[in-house]
Amino acid sequence: MLNNLFKKKPKDSPTGKEANTAEYLGLSKTLEKNIALFKSIFENDETLVIREFQNKNLKAARCCILYIDGMVNSEIINQNIILPVLRNDLSVNIESDNLLNELMCKVIVSNDVKEKADINEIVGSIIYGDTLFLLDGYDKALIISTKGWQIRSVTEPDSAKVVRGPREGFTESILVNLSLLRRKIKNPQLKFRFKEIGERTHTRTCICYIGNLASMDVLSQLEQRLEKIKIDGIIDSGYIQELIKDAPYSPFETVGSTERPDVIAAKLLEGRIALFVDGSPFVLTVPYVVVENFQANEDYYNNYIFATMNRLIRGFTAVTSITIPAIFLSLVTYHQEMLPTPMLLSISSSRQNVPIPTVASLFIMLFIFDVLREVGVRMPTPIGQTVSIVGSLVLGQAAVEAKLVSAPVIIVTAITGITTLINMNFISATIIFRTLLLLGAAFLGIYGFLLCFIILYLHLMSIRSFGVPYMMNVTKAQNHDGQDAWIRAPWWMMTTRPKIIGGRDLPRQPQSKNEKG
Amino acid sequence: MRKEQIIDKEAICLLISFIIGSTLIVGVSGSSKNDAWLSSITGFVMAVPVLLIYSRILTLYPQKDLFDILTLVIGKIAGKFVTVVYTLYAFHLGSLVLRNFGEFMNSFAMPETPMIIPLVAMGMVCIIAARLGVEVLGRTTTYFLPGIFLILLIVQLLALPQLHINYLKPVLGNGITPVLKDGYSAFAFPFAETVVFMGVFDALKTPKSPKKVYFLGVVIAAAIITITTVRNIAVLGNMLGSFYFPSYEAVSRISIGNVIERIEITVSFVFVFGVFVKTSVCMMVAGKGIEKLLNLKSYRSIIIQIGVLMILFAQIIYDNIMQMRLWAFKVYPYYAFPMQVILPVIIWIIAEIKNRKIRKMYSNADQKAEDQQ
Numbered sequence: 001m002l003n004n005l006f007k008k009k010p011k012d013s014p015t016g017k018e019a020n021t022a023e024y025l026g027l028s029k030t031l032e033k034n035i036a037l038f039k040s041i042f043e044n045d046e047t048l049v050i051r052e053f054q055n056k057n058l059k060a061a062r063c064c065i066l067y068i069d070g071m072v073n074s075e076i077i078n079q080n081i082i083l084p085v086l087r088n089d090l091s092v093n094i095e096s097d098n099l100l101n102e103l104m105c106k107v108i109v110s111n112d113v114k115e116k117a118d119i120n121e122i123v124g125s126i127i128y129g130d131t132l133f134l135l136d137g138y139d140k141a142l143i144i145s146t147k148g149w150q151i152r153s154v155t156e157p158d159s160a161k162v163v164r165g166p167r168e169g170f171t172e173s174i175l176v177n178l179s180l181l182r183r184k185i186k187n188p189q190l191k192f193r194f195k196e197i198g199e200r201t202h203t204r205t206c207i208c209y210i211g212n213l214a215s216m217d218v219l220s221q222l223e224q225r226l227e228k229i230k231i232d233g234i235i236d237s238g239y240i241q242e243l244i245k246d247a248p249y250s251p252f253e254t255v256g257s258t259e260r261p262d263v264i265a266a267k268l269l270e271g272r273i274a275l276f277v278d279g280s281p282f283v284l285t286v287p288y289v290v291v292e293n294f295q296a297n298e299d300y301y302n303n304y305i306f307a308t309m310n311r312l313i314r315g316f317t318a319v320t321s322i323t324i325p326a327i328f329l330s331l332v333t334y335h336q337e338m339l340p341t342p343m344l345l346s347i348s349s350s351r352q353n354v355p356i357p358t359v360a361s362l363f364i365m366l367f368i369f370d371v372l373r374e375v376g377v378r379m380p381t382p383i384g385q386t387v388s389i390v391g392s393l394v395l396g397q398a399a400v401e402a403k404l405v406s407a408p409v410i411i412v413t414a415i416t417g418i419t420t421l422i423n424m425n426f427i428s429a430t431i432i433f434r435t436l437l438l439l440g441a442a443f444l445g446i447y448g449f450l451l452c453f454i455i456l457y458l459h460l461m462s463i464r465s466f467g468v469p470y471m472m473n474v475t476k477a478q479n480h481d482g483q484d485a486w487i488r489a490p491w492w493m494m495t496t497r498p499k500i501i502g503g504r505d506l507p508r509q510p511q512s513k514n515e516k517g
Numbered sequence: 518m519r520k521e522q523i524i525d526k527e528a529i530c531l532l533i534s535f536i537i538g539s540t541l542i543v544g545v546s547g548s549s550k551n552d553a554w555l556s557s558i559t560g561f562v563m564a565v566p567v568l569l570i571y572s573r574i575l576t577l578y579p580q581k582d583l584f585d586i587l588t589l590v591i592g593k594i595a596g597k598f599v600t601v602v603y604t605l606y607a608f609h610l611g612s613l614v615l616r617n618f619g620e621f622m623n624s625f626a627m628p629e630t631p632m633i634i635p636l637v638a639m640g641m642v643c644i645i646a647a648r649l650g651v652e653v654l655g656r657t658t659t660y661f662l663p664g665i666f667l668i669l670l671i672v673q674l675l676a677l678p679q680l681h682i683n684y685l686k687p688v689l690g691n692g693i694t695p696v697l698k699d700g701y702s703a704f705a706f707p708f709a710e711t712v713v714f715m716g717v718f719d720a721l722k723t724p725k726s727p728k729k730v731y732f733l734g735v736v737i738a739a740a741i742i743t744i745t746t747v748r749n750i751a752v753l754g755n756m757l758g759s760f761y762f763p764s765y766e767a768v769s770r771i772s773i774g775n776v777i778e779r780i781e782i783t784v785s786f787v788f789v790f791g792v793f794v795k796t797s798v799c800m801m802v803a804g805k806g807i808e809k810l811l812n813l814k815s816y817r818s819i820i821i822q823i824g825v826l827m828i829l830f831a832q833i834i835y836d837n838i839m840q841m842r843l844w845a846f847k848v849y850p851y852y853a854f855p856m857q858v859i860l861p862v863i864i865w866i867i868a869e870i871k872n873r874k875i876r877k878m879y880s881n882a883d884q885k886a887e888d889q890q
Contacts, residue, residue, distance in 0.1 A: 337778075337779040338779060338780070340775070340776045443638070444630075444634070445626070445627070446782055447622065447785070447789060448638060450786060451638055451639060451642045451789070454646075454790070454793055457660060458642075458645055458646055458649055458653055461649075461653045461657045462649045469656070471656065471660070
């Protein structure tokens with residue numbers, strides 16, 4: 001299968017098409033013709049820099065370098081390519097006839113130099129920041145690695161800040177990201193497999209896993225799905241996340257994403273597989289099951305009791321963010337007898353003189369909350385004060401005082417909104433199913449709520465992530481799978497990896513190996 | 518497509534919810550008055566032999582469902598005929614259960630809402646479940662059942678102050694005949710209804726487990742039904758038979774310190790969930806029967822039509838709730854007898870004979886092979 005993968009590559013590679021339209025002749029032996037060839041390939045692209053020069057001692061050594069401005073480190077080019085070639089007394093130092101080879105071996109100072117003749121590969125490398133070195137009289141060229149563009153430095157990601165734990169986050173450069181990961185897992189079993197996706201953008205992606213831990217089924221499935229992607233451009237890993245999803249219409253994510261190297265390292269150690277995408281600080285992980293929505297990296301660094309409590313809070317709020325409005329609605333409109341009398345009285349007195357029915361006011365307030373949330377993300381930071389004042393005072397207090405909505409509705413909306421924000425991972429699912437449950441409750445009271453809740457569960461049970469049931473199939477789960485699900489067991493207790501992911505070599509701490517043996 | 522698989526635990530949970538679902542709320546037949554709990558035990562005891570037969574048939578033909586077994590055992594033509602019988606039975610049973618739910622909603626929860634609305638709402642959820650298949654249904658049930666047990670337990674504990682144990686006396690005051698009669702009615706509804714599970718238990722992962730699954734499931738369900746019946750009698754006394762939905766009535770009398778009262782809605786949670794499981798399973802089995810009958814690729818393509826027909830059938834099946842109770846307790850046991858007892862027994866006997874023959878042939882062949890060696 002691997003062979004197939006590599007064989008297909010040149011055929012799929014769209015550079016072929018572009019080169020075909022220009023001239024698919026290959027390099028010629030004259031320097032001028034070669035330069036003209038590259039000029040025609042990069043027609044109307046004025047970032048291409050062509051610099052011709054000549055060794056002062058050996059007149060035959062007419063050379064030329066080509067690179068894309070801005071993608072290269074010009075210091076390397078000046079100091080390690082041009083200077084040695086210009087200054088070196090070639091007429092004395094050169095022994096064999098193959099001048100190009102001699103230059104590569106003895107003159108050019110670079111850690112990565114390759115001799116290439118294939119136009120497609122050469123063009124690809126130039127675009128990716130390498131420098132092309134042409135020599136008169138040779139139909140081969142040298143590709144010298146001179147990549148050097150501006151990248152964001154490694155900082156703490158804004159999307160997931162921690163109090164305790166490593167503070168570095170991924171950047172937009174795939175190689176920096178891989179090095180961040182490599183620094184955490186120093187093991188030759190850590191495998192990296194590159195693959196280009198995107199007919200036009202040629203985005204580099206990297207499948208990363210630990211050779212003797214990851215499940216081969218999942219790996220081959222991932223490769224098949226990536227192979228099937230035919231898209232012209234990948235700008236962010238979000239594209240791939242949606243393209244390789246198991247249940248495309250489901251609002252639940254079945255592919256995880258994170259910005260933190262420590263999370264990726266931990267997931268790889270559990271037998272998962274990561275997918276790095278160049279240009280995106282978000283790295284994908286598969287398979288992804290429901291409890292991962294509630295796991296935070298800090299859980300594993302803090303005391304286990306505290307971590308368990310936080311995790312339970314996340315799980316509980318996830319349920320409340322979906323169900324609270326519907327339960328409230330069915331209690332106050334259909335099943336008032338369930339409420340204790342004093343509570344019922346206070347609720348109904350606050351509902352007096354309110355013209356809008358509870359259902360409508362709930363929908364309106366939840367919608368307004370979502371509007372506020374979106375404004376909070378989109379607006380420029382300096383005018384943030386306005387939104388909070390308008391949101392809290394005008395829409396909350398003033399609306400109640402003006403008798404447009406009742407106070408309990410505002411409270412329910414606030415609880416729902418805040419609990420939704422705790423679990424940003426599945427906010428789309430929360431919004432969809434919250435609306436569904438609310439409709440059910442408006443329609444048939446608690447019975448409608450219950451029926452819609454059953455639909456939600458049926459949906460959750462039916463989706464899978466790369467063959468692993470999304471809800472982790474409680475009945476099949478072993479003791480050690482539960483240790484890291486709704487609770488976080490102390491580290492000395494978690495002796496095995498989660499079995500459900502399908503990884504191999506389950507023992508994580510040596511004593512369990514003894515038990516097993 | 519991947520073959521669906523359910524493990525024993527999921528199958529047991531399915532069976533429990535299937536059995537307790539409608540029975541918990543409709544209750545066992547009331548003519549035995551305060552001995553109704555005895556009749557639920559009697560019903561379970563009566564059900565043991567047929568359960569043995571069901572599980573034996575399934576064990577003889579592992580990974581095969583009822584309709585495959587019918588063709589294998591009694592031939593193609595007769596098999597098709599019996600397939601029609603079972604398909605209609607599953608279809609009818611599903612409609613009956615759906616109608617139970619409709620009647621309950623119509624007479625207690627929402628008297629002013631036309632019955633078709635709760636029927637359609639429930640029917641749609643069941644269609645979704647039946648389309649997703651038995652594996653998803655099994656897993657969902659396994660997730661929900663602990664919650665259901667918790668509700669039952671809490672309600673049971675909260676009912677303690679209302680219990681009057683002396684309502685249970687005199688035990689067998691009216692003689693044994695009404696108990697046996699009601700026991701038989703409890704045998705037919707709900708215990709022997711588990712015959713429809715033969716249509717979906719081809720998905721069982723381990724081939725030897727039908728016996729274990731059937732027994733654990735039915736024993737737990739019978740225990741729950743008996744305990745609930747005891748509670749209902751102890752709360753309501755002799756009036757038990759005069760209520761349409763005794764559990765609902767019994768729980769509505771719970772009142773703890775003016776805070777926890779009118780919690781009968783929790784009973785209807787159990788009821789809604791049970792009806793959902795039962796109707797979905799029946800829908801699935803009816804679909805599978807038609808799939809085998811018409812040689813379709815998958816029953817999923819016709820499940821929506823079956824579901825809609827079931828909803829409509831449920832709408833016209835009874836005129837009123839009196840007729841429903843009359844049917845459920847007086848007519849149904851005799852109506853269901855062929856499907857629940859006669860046909861399984863015939864299939865079992867023929868299957869046993871055929872299997873003996875095959876085994877003999879195999880052992881003869883083995884011996885011959887040994888002789889030749």
